[in-house]
Amino acid sequence: MMRGIDHVGMTVPDMEEATTFFKQAFDAEVCYDVQRPEQEPMQGEEVEQQLGLPSGKTIIHMRLLQIAKGPTLELFQLGTPTDQEPARISDLGLHHFAIYVDDMQEATQRFKDAGGTLLSAPHPLAGVEDGPRNRGVYGVTPWGSLIELIAYPDGIDYPDGSEAKRWTPPA
Structure with missing residues (x-):
């Protein structure tokens, strides 16, 4: 019934900078963009509910990258400030x-x-x-x-x- 981990999500401050980093460091390849920056941002009550976004947050860019033979990496770039610094091992969650x-x-x-x-x-x-x-x-x-x-x-x-x-x- 369960196949395994499909993807891991990560919020980044700049999509192009992050994509360049993953390409240079790990030979990542772009699969596709779910949300492109020229599109209307993903926002509002429905998006907030579906994704667990705090009220008023927007997503301006979503991209999936493939690194070799593992799960896909899904990158998110917000159009609003992030809530905190990146998580560390001492933080709860991923x-x-x-x-x-x-x-x-x-x-x-x-x-x-x-x-x-x-x-x-x-x-x-x-x-x-x-x-x-x-x-x-x-x-x-x-x-x-x-x-x-x-x-x-x-x-x-x-x-x-x-x-x-x-x-x-x-x-």
């Missing part, structure tokens, strides 16, 4: 997504070259994710959203009783 990479050194360099900032150097993964070549690192986009780069080529040491295997994008 706060980051991870991109599986085959070459951590190249991926981190591309992330930085695209304007992102790494929070540390790539580091070993912990616990059941530990392995000689398994690595991860968090970084922030130019507008402050958190993204993780991760690789676990040595696999996961699943504990007895695991109900499922972790989904990993195909090579």
